[in-house]
Amino acid sequence: MLISFEMGSDYAATVKELGSMGTAVIKACSEGLAEGVKYAAGRVVSDYLSGQSLKRRTGQLARSVDGWMAGQLDGVVGVRSHSAVAKYAWLLTDEQKTIVPKRAKFLTIPIGENLTGAGVARYSSPRQVPDGFFVKTKSGKLLFGYKKGTRGKFRPLFVLVKSVFVQGSGALYDGVLGSLDDITDEMEKAIDRKTA
Numbered sequence: 001m002l003i004s005f006e007m008g009s010d011y012a013a014t015v016k017e018l019g020s021m022g023t024a025v026i027k028a029c030s031e032g033l034a035e036g037v038k039y040a041a042g043r044v045v046s047d048y049l050s051g052q053s054l055k056r057r058t059g060q061l062a063r064s065v066d067g068w069m070a071g072q073l074d075g076v077v078g079v080r081s082h083s084a085v086a087k088y089a090w091l092l093t094d095e096q097k098t099i100v101p102k103r104a105k106f107l108t109i110p111i112g113e114n115l116t117g118a119g120v121a122r123y124s125s126p127r128q129v130p131d132g133f134f135v136k137t138k139s140g141k142l143l144f145g146y147k148k149g150t151r152g153k154f155r156p157l158f159v160l161v162k163s164v165f166v167q168g169s170g171a172l173y174d175g176v177l178g179s180l181d182d183i184t185d186e187m188e189k190a191i192d193r194k195t196a
Contacts, residue, residue, distance in 0.1 A: 031194075034068075036187060135156075
């Protein structure tokens with residue numbers, strides 16, 4: 001996802017008219033934009049990567065969101081391509097994906113007692129569960145779990161599905177657009193400092 005900020009149509013003419021001061025204006029705009037994209041990245045994390053829009057489990061994706069300069073007057077907000085969580089960065093956009101198993105018939109999704117309070121699976125595979133077994137429900141769902149004793153209640157640990165549809169959160173777009181006024185303010189402050 002790329003959000004582009006463009007200077008007004010008179011920007012180039014104004015910089016040219018200012019002569020040597022025009023160079024200071026360009027430098028100030030770039031410095032202000034650098035501050036602005038850092039602010040926007042912080043806003044994406046604080047306002048859009050918690051609560052209902054995207055539930056955090058480890059926080060690694062949120063820690064990887066950053067704002068940086070790719071060149072003069074070229075600011076970027078997002079996740080760097082060499083980051084450990086780069087393959088999950090699409091969750092910050094509006095992208096949609098259907099996840100299917102690569103080498104198996106089903107995806108095993110941890111549920112119930114298999115999840116810790118933070119949402120991390122205690123068992124990553126049904127093979128790790130001693131005395132577990134599969135059950136097909138009346139509605140056709142395939143579950144894997146266990147039962148203690150002959151009269152015990154079945155406790156599901158996994159639901160098995162053929163595919164899962166995942167919708168991105170749009171957090172990056174919303175956070176940056178919500179920060180436009182602040183980015184503009186940072187650029188104006190930098191220009192005021194350089195030209196005063």
